[in-house]
Structures are given as structure tokens and as C-alpha cells.
Amino acid sequence: MIDRSPPDEDDNPEWDETNCRxxxxxxxxxxxxxxxxxxxxxxxDLLSVSVATLRDWERQRTKPRGPSRxxxxxxxxxxxxxxxxxxxxxxxxxxxxxRHSGAGEAxxxxxx
Numbered sequence: 001m002i003d004r005s006p007p008d009e010d011d012n013p014e015w016d017e018t019n020c021r022x023x024x025x026x027x028x029x030x031x032x033x034x035x036x037x038x039x040x041x042x043x044x045d046l047l048s049v050s051v052a053t054l055r056d057w058e059r060q061r062t063k064p065r066g067p068s069r070x071x072x073x074x075x076x077x078x079x080x081x082x083x084x085x086x087x088x089x090x091x092x093x094x095x096x097x098x099r100h101s102g103a104g105e106a107x108x109x110x111x112x
Contacts, residue, residue, distance in 0.1 A: 025069055026060045028076035033058075035079045046086050047071060 033043045044054040056062040064072055075082040
């Protein structure tokens with residue numbers, strides 16, 4: 001027999017800031033990692049941190065600070081874009097260093 005009486009509670013409530021909490025940085029990191037299909041090792045390599053550090057952040061044993069916290073927010077908000085940017089940035093460190101050296105030489109030369 002099917003119960004046709006109206007439900008006592010709404011089984012699909014509206015979600016807003018009054019009835020849900022924000023994700024912690026560690027939870028954001030897990031969400032981003034899962035969205036990207038990465039292991040903890042791969043995500044740690046991408047963020048240039050140790051697996052132990054990443055694991056501690058995800059398990060909320062420690063909290064990321066400063067630039068690490070900002071990077072987690074970015075990778076949570078834009079996972080594919082930030083992953084692609086980080087992969088590209090780490091793939092060609094010589095070209096980045098070369099451009100930086102050139103800029104420094106140009107500044108030095110202009111001041112003398």
C-alpha cells in the first residue's frame with residue numbers, strides 16, 4: 001500500500017547560509033582533488049607540498065596558512081583552470097627563470 005498522505009517535512013529544503021556551514025580548507029581541498037580525479041600524491045605534487053602536509057590539511061590536523069590557503073581556495077573555485085596553469089608553470093621553469101633574469105638585467109641596465 002502506498003502512503004499518499006502529505007509529508008511531514010520538506011524532503012528537498014532550500015539551502016542557504018542559515019542552514020548550512022562553509023567547507024573547511026581541508027574539505028575544499030578534498031573536493032577539488034576528487035573533481036580533478038587526483039590521488040593525494042598527485043595533488044601534493046601539483047601544489048608543491050609533501051603528501052604528509054596535504055593529508056594533514058585534508059584531515060584537518062593542521063591548517064594551511066598564507067599563500068597555501070589562497071591556492072586551495074583558487075583550486076577549489078576553478079579546479080581545471082588552476083590545475084592547467086600549475087602544470088604549465090611547473091613544466092617550463094627554465095623559461096620562467098630566463099624571463100625573470102632578462103627583466104632584472106633590463107632594470108639594472110636602465111639605472112646605470
